[in-house]
Amino acid sequence: MSVEVLAVEKYYGKQKALDKVGFIIEKPQVVALLGPNGAGKSTLMKIMTTYLRPDGGTVYVNGYSVTENPMDVRKQVGYLPEHNPLYTDMYVFEYLEFIAGLYGANKKNIREAVEKTGLLAESHKKIGRLSKGYRQRVGLSAAILHNPSVLILDEPTTGLDPNQVVEIRNLIKELSHDKIIILSTHIMQEVQKIADRVLILDRAQLIADKPVEDIQQTSGIILLELDLKVEPALFNEIKQIHRVENLGGNTWELLLKGNEDIRSAVFDWAVKHQLKILRFEMKNTDLENYFRKHTSSK
Secondary structure, three states, X not given: OOEEEEEEEEEEOOEXXXXXXXXXXXXXXXXXXXXOOOOOHHHHHHHHOOOXXXXXXXXXXXXXXXXXXXXXXXXXXXXXXXXXXXXXOOEHHHHHHHHHHHHOOOOHHHHHHHHHOOOHHHOOOXXXXXXXXXXXXXXXXXXXXXXXXEEEEEOOOOOOOHHHHHHHHHHHHHHOOOOEEEEEOOXXXXXXXXXXXXXXXXXXXXXXXXXXXXXXXXXXXXXXXXXXXXXXXHHHHOOOEEEEEEEEOOEEXXXXXOOOOOHHHHHHHHHHOOOOEEEEEEEEOOHHHHHHHHOOOO
């Protein structure tokens, strides 16, 4: 079981959407694919599912190339796009039978998929009568009908209420026991709860590839309140600071370059400029701060 993305490039006209992106996934796990809008996430997912051809490099899914063996790749991959395409005038079982026929999947897989995704109680209804959460379950059921070893999910919890988010999150975690799941989302709290590994794209390039637990252990943010107003450029004197943001008034958020203890440097800086520190609070970096620190929002 593996996904190998090897120096993948993609252009839209003169615009480079992916610039030699590469990584390897070799075991069942949830891998979160993150990045600002326009970073190339959806393009990469479409290449991995053979909807788009790369302009350079390639992707191998369980040894099959997306360019040379696209039909074999499709047998290995289940895909839930961001805008889940469903025939809303069809009944749940009717729709899944149709999808099973397209894949050539055994119809006994339909009931297994329905039970696994918690759809059984709603399976007698037309899809158009289902809530957004249950429609997502239909999409997931369709994606796993042919028992793929790789599942690619593009924004699977968008538009769901908190209870539905928890249900889909638990379902994704359960499916990850025997599948590679590649998940794109903007909800950082969800990534922290279900992902094992994070890949971050920015400006068409892969800029970070880390286990989630490693990010959680990194120290890197300070809340600082001063007695007087200062210009942001004044913080440039503290070399360990990566970026500053004013939170209102004289309160600042300082994102650090690493995990070095910079308390003495900040206190010396304040004394130098005759400033009083009214609040100094160090926090562990969560995924959102890590993301902000490493992407073009900085």
